Amino acid sequence: MDKTYTPQDIETNWYKNWEEKNYFAPSGEGDSYCIMIPPPNVTGSLHMGHAFQQTIMDALTRYHRMKGHNTLWQPGTDHAGIATQMVVERLLAKDDVTRHDLGREKFIDKVWDWKEQSGGTITTQQRRLGTSVDWSRERFTMDSGLSNAVNEVFVRLYEENLIYRGKRLVNWDPKLHTAISDLEVENKDESGFMWHFRYPLADGATTAEGKDYIVVATTRPETMLGDTAVAVHPEDERYSALVGKFIELPLVGRRVPIVADDYVDKDFGTGCVKITPAHDFNDYEVGKRHNTALINVFNRDAKILKEAESFNFEGKAIEGVDCNIPAGYAGLERYDARKKIVDDFDALGLLEEVKDHSLVVPRGDRSGVVIEPWLTDQWYVSAKTLAEPAIKAVEDGDIEFVPKQWENTYFSWMRDIQDWCISRQLWWGHQIPAWYDEDGKVYVGRTEDEVRQKHDISPDIKLRQDDDVLDTWFSSALWTFSTLGWPNDMEAVKTFHSTDVLVTGFDIIFFWVARMIMMTMHFIKNDDGTPQVPFKKVYVTGLIRDENGQKMSKSKGNVLDPIDLIDGIDIEDLVTKRTSGMMQPKLQQKIEKATRKAFPEGFAESGTDALRFTMTSMASLGRDIKFDVKRLEGYRNFCNKIWNAARYVQMNTEDEQGNTLDCGQSGGDIELSLADRWIVSRLQQVETEVHKNFEQYRFDLMSQTLYDFILNEYCAWYLELSKPVFWNEDSTEAQLRGSRQTLVRVLETILRLIHPIMPFISEEIWQSIKEIAGAEGESIMLQAFPEADDSKIDTNAEQDIEWLKGIIDGVRNIRGEMNISPAKPLNLLFRNGSNEDKKRLEENETFLKSLAKLESIEWLTPEQEAPMSATQLVGQMEVLVPMAGLIDKDAEVARLSKELEKLEKDMQRISGKLNNEKFVSKAPEAVVAKEKAKLEDMTTATKQLSEQMEKIKNI
């Protein structure tokens, strides 16, 4: 092994080796265990969230593989309809070409070209993380197999009347020219205005107050061109006489009825609401109840039409409705139209008031523009039916969320689920398998041929396939079974479905998790016809945030690239990376400043293992993670520590020529030291703990357990305790063999324990010690995961070590507080010890002398006068360090009084408890006994220490 730990030297090599040897593929033996990767967007690159989630998935995968399961971690990417189309369009725009110039087919070819060239970015990056996914099974949502599954699902749902087509209001993105689902709309608080308009009453009607107009308030004046009613509350006395009468819509001149509807809030504004059913979701419902027309005034760019279009609620165009658009409006963009409407009302004296108003504005999550509710023909999945069993599965515990509170989120959405608009007016995606004849009649089938056959359509009748494609999430919803070969090849489905756990973020519980549950349960059934869930557990991770708790985003310039943390990056490159492509110089400066302040030196190389360990150590449940680079540094040092511990092991299991020494791998007498028995005992407990942590998805606790054991027990104590054995010329062969064997086997077990989290360093070290550890095999990743053997738990050894540590810590404390050089050997005196103490000292004198750096140890009899000493208590036993020439009197007095003060405080608290009648009578006996024992110990300790202090004071 090299003297220094350099992760770069080992990581990529081992990954290549594993992948080439096909270790990631399922073994074909044992119970199956399967995780489906949440398919990253093919346009994407690796971010901290991926690193976090994939670390967890890989840890689970490696753990189960080592436990002997037939383990599959299924990789792949999704085609990201809008995002990908936008990327390619942007590239084309550089050459001044639009997708319309190319036409649909050529454009799609371009997208595939792009995918071939750049779509692999994220999978290359994933390999750097050490992910043990089965690359031979990699899938892409636009692959023929998955596309086939999409078609199949669409056709079957249509045949079951669970997919339908209709003219409805949708969330229309006027920039991208496509419908989007309600989930893709981000509602943001923004400030705007509330305009109060006077609408003149028709036919000479007047209000109760005698006015010849009523006042409506709106935040979107431009929609008034499409008003088809004015609504008031049925119980609003101010207006009850007007219900059934009309207003005359200003500018337009249309007669519009006044209707009563309890959607209206009497107390809000004037209590009168203009109703524009074709441009507002609430108004749509009101209009429907009163059977008004739907009047659309916008084109797909959200510009005003020359003439409005009228429809009924069946979506049919209707005649006889006044569709007049006043002069000067046609072609105006919606905000220009708004301004003109307001100006025109003002000019007519109909603008009563303008107020500042904060409102919620819907924006497209991709385009960022304001979404327009717009009347179009779209395809929908009727979700209610599908949601029912999906809700039940979680209620019954067939699917469990970890942590559980996310089930609330899931239920609240599912119980009020809306139909899902699945058609998108894009080119990149799964084109909807529906065909229209020349009369516009629709036929749905897997292929055009199937449609013709089924409906007996002669070849000379022209059929045109629907132009639209399906929402990307529609194909993602099939991910757990489409990737396994459904519907054609069911073998892998039978083996691996239901999958075991889904690891994902809460941000896509609705988008993906819920829809996957619905689709899967509808299509995948057990032999007895009961639905199969897509996964049994959903482990919901927190979000990774920046050092200030902000969400990471490119536009904020606060993203961390996991690869930069692994490889390191200097500050100049980091600044360049974060500010490149920024349009605003001001923002650029701000980001540069913040970056330089947060990371003045950039990042040092940490390696994948350290990053992964950092991820798991922060993975507590139900909490976002403020990523702290300092933690990463700490765990990089931890890796270094493991590396050096392994070097120590190697140095003590080889002679100077590099020949391996006898570690008992081929038999021979073995004698174990106290330290050996202790570390083996502790190891069993750690193993049990790690299994438990995996079961409960407590990767943070697992990391803590491993960190603590490796650093504070194996390295800090055990390795030190092994030195006296190896350095003692009197050690027997059996003793040497015993300690060497323990040393190397515990290390080997540690490596297997950390392997799921730190695959590279564990493999690298394992390879160099496997033989002396008596292990066989090509790779640590195929070894068995350690299982605890309770018969190796040795309570006596643990207590003896505690005793030993107590003395050593005591001496170290005196050295530290008294400023005695660690190099100075001390003469130690013991007094007031029990037989147990005496026995322990006899057995462990060499350990003590070596670790506490002692010259000599002597017992004093109780009556023997001790020289002036610094004192520590171990139980009742006094450990004395004579002061002559070493110890400052005042310092020792200060140290003792500090100690006494602490004791006093504790004693007060405890005796308070014990004097409480109720505590003694009601608390469990064991608790009372424990408190009593404590108090007794403290009383003796106080007595001993204060006597000691008096003596020193009186010198």
Add this chain to the structure above:
RNA sequence: AGUCCCGUAGCUCAGUUGGUUAGAGCGCUACCUUGACAUGGUAGAGGUCACCAGUUCGAAUCUGGUCGGGACUACCA
């Protein structure tokens, strides 16, 4: 408006069914190049567990409320 989460050391966080001397990492202070490791070691300082009330012999932990921070959903034109 509703639902949920969080508030523990200077910072980032653990603390599993109520009983600990409330822990870890980083940072800080002092000392130490000792034959795995200065990417190290040893010792130390640092917390009225946001606040109030209640349940209990006993509360960081359970209940209710207050304050503060955050997330999601739904929104009144």
